[in-house]
Amino acid sequence: MRITTLTLSAVLMTGSAAIADVYIPEGELGTVLHLDRSFNEMGRIEGLDNVHGLAGAPERGILVAGSLSESTPGDVAKPAAVSEEEHAAHHGGGNTAKPDAVSLVTLVDADSREIRRRIEVPGIVHHVGISSDERFAAVTHPGLDAVSVIDLESGQVTATVATGPIPEYAVADPKTGNFLVSNAGNATISVLDPEDGIVTRNFKLQGPPKHIQFDADTRQLIVSESDNGTVSIVDADSGEILDRFDIGGELHGVAVDPDAIWSSARERNLVVRVDRSTGERLEVNVGSEPYHMARVEDALLVSSAGKPELWILDPETLELRQTIATNSTAHQFAVMP
Numbered sequence: 001m002r003i004t005t006l007t008l009s010a011v012l013m014t015g016s017a018a019i020a021d022v023y024i025p026e027g028e029l030g031t032v033l034h035l036d037r038s039f040n041e042m043g044r045i046e047g048l049d050n051v052h053g054l055a056g057a058p059e060r061g062i063l064v065a066g067s068l069s070e071s072t073p074g075d076v077a078k079p080a081a082v083s084e085e086e087h088a089a090h091h092g093g094g095n096t097a098k099p100d101a102v103s104l105v106t107l108v109d110a111d112s113r114e115i116r117r118r119i120e121v122p123g124i125v126h127h128v129g130i131s132s133d134e135r136f137a138a139v140t141h142p143g144l145d146a147v148s149v150i151d152l153e154s155g156q157v158t159a160t161v162a163t164g165p166i167p168e169y170a171v172a173d174p175k176t177g178n179f180l181v182s183n184a185g186n187a188t189i190s191v192l193d194p195e196d197g198i199v200t201r202n203f204k205l206q207g208p209p210k211h212i213q214f215d216a217d218t219r220q221l222i223v224s225e226s227d228n229g230t231v232s233i234v235d236a237d238s239g240e241i242l243d244r245f246d247i248g249g250e251l252h253g254v255a256v257d258p259d260a261i262w263s264s265a266r267e268r269n270l271v272v273r274v275d276r277s278t279g280e281r282l283e284v285n286v287g288s289e290p291y292h293m294a295r296v297e298d299a300l301l302v303s304s305a306g307k308p309e310l311w312i313l314d315p316e317t318l319e320l321r322q323t324i325a326t327n328s329t330a331h332q333f334a335v336m337p
Helices: 009-013 084-090
Strands: 021-025 032-035 041-045 051-057 062-067 102-109 115-122 128-130 136-141 146-151 156-162 167-172 179-183 188-193 198-204 209-215 220-225 230-235 241-246 254-256 260-265 270-275 281-284 290-296 299-304 309-313 320-325 334-336
Touching (some): 021 051, 051 128, 051 136, 051 334, 062 128, 115 136, 115 146, 115 156, 128 167, 136 167, 136 179, 146 167, 156 198, 179 209, 188 209, 209 254, 220 254, 254 290
Parallel strands (some): 167 209
Antiparallel strands (some): 021 334, 032 041, 051 062, 062 102, 102 115, 128 136, 136 146, 146 156, 167 179, 179 188, 188 198, 209 220, 220 230, 254 260, 260 270, 270 281, 290 299, 299 309, 309 320
């Protein structure tokens, strides 16, 4: 097995940042916990709708939150800062046919934690990705086998694109401007051009991809093939599988930096670290059902699907440094450098 090496920029591309605040969605409660760079609690964003997917656009100063709940088209409260005319334009004004059910994508001011805008999209949203130039958001609709593209300047849904069965995650490719989308239902990765609203290619994996991370320097995709217990390293240009790490059991989150890969071995109640240069494994039982994860500064953040809490771990030793109680299960973290 060939062990690949990531460069320093991968730290930024995969969720670790030098100076960062972290935002933690708390699901059905409709709240997002805000932590500062030292992981102190700074307050909560409220008034969201079953928020699971969350991503940040630092230059715009906004968070993009997706909802796992459906609502009636047109039944959207207008944020105070938006005029009636703007509100109608962003929620299907005119004679365009509306879907039977929608969900809400909410744009939130990261500093003030105030809601700027709500946008209707067809179908529930699982995860959210932001393009590298922060022009577009991509939100996955596992129930529709599609991804919606949102223009963050206008607040308009510009396309809803069929990618493949059960799309899970969307990550940005800064070189091409495209999104890479994991389709768990047919073990493929789709390359989505948000400008034209089309899929330009697909490539096949050996197992169903769910959580993914992208390293821009090496142009490698780190893929959690969760159902078969494997983490794969894939060439983002050719689709060639470069490495496969057998973690075992059902997996969930994945994180990476230049030295290591981390996996949430949810079924086995383990956080697993794989040294990229030696392949050496470290497995630690921190708590019940490790779930979402991210590398942030000098820490590894892991949530639990079994208990409402977030673990702050030493990324080298996996020693538990701190446990933060959350009000509900913590989902897709947004890191705002």
